[in-house]
Amino acid sequence: xxxxxxxxxxxxxxxxNSLNLIKNGWHGTLIDVNEDTCLKMEKCLKFFYPxxxxxxxxxxxxxxxxxxxxxxxxxxxxxxxxxIDIDGNDYWVLEKIxxxxxxxxxxxxxxxxxxxxxxxxxxxKNFTYKNDYYFGASLHSYVSLLEQKNFHLVAIDSSGxxxxxxxxxxxxxxxxxxxxxxxxxxxxxxxKEEVSKLENFVQNCRFLEK
Numbered sequence: 001x002x003x004x005x006x007x008x009x010x011x012x013x014x015x016x017n018s019l020n021l022i023k024n025g026w027h028g029t030l031i032d033v034n035e036d037t038c039l040k041m042e043k044c045l046k047f048f049y050p051x052x053x054x055x056x057x058x059x060x061x062x063x064x065x066x067x068x069x070x071x072x073x074x075x076x077x078x079x080x081x082x083x084i085d086i087d088g089n090d091y092w093v094l095e096k097i098x099x100x101x102x103x104x105x106x107x108x109x110x111x112x113x114x115x116x117x118x119x120x121x122x123x124x125k126n127f128t129y130k131n132d133y134y135f136g137a138s139l140h141s142y143v144s145l146l147e148q149k150n151f152h153l154v155a156i157d158s159s160g161x162x163x164x165x166x167x168x169x170x171x172x173x174x175x176x177x178x179x180x181x182x183x184x185x186x187x188x189x190x191x192k193e194e195v196s197k198l199e200n201f202v203q204n205c206r207f208l209e210k
């Protein structure tokens with residue numbers, strides 16, 4: 001059954017992975033650390049979707065508080081769609097989320113780390129993204145983590161930003177993808193020189209193999 005309920009961790013009033021769900025009458029929870037972003041989103045939703053049933057939480061999530069924040073703010077424990085894009089400790093937070101009753105997960109990966117590697121930034125509760133592309137984890141790390149949580153990789157968006165996973169019980173309805181062959185770079189928005197600099201910088205940053 002589909003309860004039409006979503007949770008989105010990390011959003012912008014102009015970039016929201018759950019927007020189409022909201023347009024189609026889904027209810028859910030939007031969570032972000034930026035107060036201004038939350039206020040703008042609240043105003044946008046009230047203007048465009050005055051009958052919306054969306055809960056907006058202005059809070060910083062970490063691996064210790066994530067389950068309490070998510071599940072203490074919903075009436076049922078069933079989540080049909082979970083999106084995570086917090087530009088930092090995404091892997092560590094996702095690792096701790098109770099995914100038993102989640103059907104679909106959208107997780108941002110860091111394409112600048114490269115393909116065919118399993119690398120994750122070290123956990124730092126106070127991590128703040130500096131717009132330098134040092135964040136999160138490689139696609140292979142997420143695929144490995146979510147495989148352990150009984151999810152399969154089924155899609156990657158064309159921009160090389162988000163990967164989508166479904167619970168294995170629904171896998172028969174999708175083509176299961178290989179991380180190596182479906183990996184996409186995010187270089188189309190940058191010149192060759194910029195790509196080279198970014199890849200060199202990120203791949204020389206400190207990561208853990210996981």
